[in-house]
Amino acid sequence: MDVRAGDVKDMDAKTQARFRALGGWAAAAAGDGLRVPGTAELEQIARTKGTAGCGIDSPAVRDWAATMDWIMGQAAFGVVDPHLQLPDHLVKPADTLEAQPESEAQAPAAGPATAEKRAPEPGAAPAPKGKGAAAGKRPKWELAAMEQVRDAMARYARPLQELRARDANEGDTRLVVTDLLCEGLDYDKFRDLTTEYMVRQDFADYGVRIDKQMVAFIEVKRISQKLNERHLRQVQMYAVNEGVEWMVLTNGAVWQAYHLTGGLPVVVNMAFEIDLLGPAPEEEKAAMMFLLHREALKRRRIDDVWKHRAATEPGALLGLILSDAMLDQIRKEVKRRTGITTTAADISETIKTGIVDPKLMARLYKSTEP
Numbered sequence: 001m002d003v004r005a006g007d008v009k010d011m012d013a014k015t016q017a018r019f020r021a022l023g024g025w026a027a028a029a030a031g032d033g034l035r036v037p038g039t040a041e042l043e044q045i046a047r048t049k050g051t052a053g054c055g056i057d058s059p060a061v062r063d064w065a066a067t068m069d070w071i072m073g074q075a076a077f078g079v080v081d082p083h084l085q086l087p088d089h090l091v092k093p094a095d096t097l098e099a100q101p102e103s104e105a106q107a108p109a110a111g112p113a114t115a116e117k118r119a120p121e122p123g124a125a126p127a128p129k130g131k132g133a134a135a136g137k138r139p140k141w142e143l144a145a146m147e148q149v150r151d152a153m154a155r156y157a158r159p160l161q162e163l164r165a166r167d168a169n170e171g172d173t174r175l176v177v178t179d180l181l182c183e184g185l186d187y188d189k190f191r192d193l194t195t196e197y198m199v200r201q202d203f204a205d206y207g208v209r210i211d212k213q214m215v216a217f218i219e220v221k222r223i224s225q226k227l228n229e230r231h232l233r234q235v236q237m238y239a240v241n242e243g244v245e246w247m248v249l250t251n252g253a254v255w256q257a258y259h260l261t262g263g264l265p266v267v268v269n270m271a272f273e274i275d276l277l278g279p280a281p282e283e284e285k286a287a288m289m290f291l292l293h294r295e296a297l298k299r300r301r302i303d304d305v306w307k308h309r310a311a312t313e314p315g316a317l318l319g320l321i322l323s324d325a326m327l328d329q330i331r332k333e334v335k336r337r338t339g340i341t342t343t344a345a346d347i348s349e350t351i352k353t354g355i356v357d358p359k360l361m362a363r364l365y366k367s368t369e370p
Helices: 013-031 039-048 059-063 065-076 112-116 131-137 140-165 170-184 229-242 282-290 294-298 303-312 314-321 324-338 344-355 358-367
Strands: 193-199 202-210 213-220 246-250 254-261 267-275
Touching: 013 039, 013 065, 039 059, 039 065, 059 065, 065 282, 140 170, 140 282, 140 294, 170 193, 170 213, 193 229, 202 229, 202 294, 213 229, 229 246, 229 254, 254 303, 267 282, 267 303, 303 314, 314 324, 314 358, 324 344
Parallel strands: 213 246
Antiparallel strands: 193 202, 202 213, 246 254, 254 267
16 A cells, blocks of 8 residues: 555645554555555545544445554554554454355355455464454453453443433542443452542542552542643642652543653653543544553553653653754754844744744743742
């Protein structure tokens, strides 16, 4: 699958990321002899952010809808080549999952479309897998954890909707959150969760332990409460005082995960935010919630996500742009293009006052004050 620069020149960065991720997957799957959507179809799907609203009803799109939605969800969080990490159930098109085993001798001669639907004989050695099927190497614990997360999300979607419909209070919201933590994320309510964990005369809603070590604090708000910076400061205080690096804010539907890096000052970076009742594809929601699963958090699967987000958040990128080396490169490029000589200081001032969002500048300068 050839995704050329000409195909993406009028796309924004996020659409390009989705398109390239889909193109990488399609090339690998086609190399394995599987029928996949064409470049034009992939472009339309990338532009509409999902298969549901793309307006394409071809068999290839229908059969691969869940796979493509999952890939785009991963691309949205900066994962490179997400098709190399496909869950087992997304490696093959949907119509293959229900195919009955069929003897090679009895199978009629056919083109790739028929071969695509042929299941291996029982007990036969699996065929060699290419990049499109690399997920078969995923560990059993990960597959089991993902399945547990998906099941819990499906089971608690309606209870969460009902909580929101009746504007349930924080106590009722907490009951559902506890069930999600235990049944969906595999925490033991007696061994792993401490409710009303005392931190210097205050109480965190949940302290989370893994192998007897405190690893996270969770703060729960009523389901209609929009999570805000004040709530983050509250749970951040708990984390700083106890030396804990992970913080989670939730109102049952929306889940936000933050990482705290100690020091003076401390640095807080959001790892992800997902709304279980929002429009995002279910596989994207499951992939994010999986990062909070006990087994995934124990193995620090969330690290790459928060490190990528920290490296590309607006403040970090602005710092890169305003670095001496980058300003000097810009100064040279201005000279090359226009013949005008300027200084790094003048360029820096123009960027700060005329290009960057004033709110971002105010936040950055406020955060560096003693």
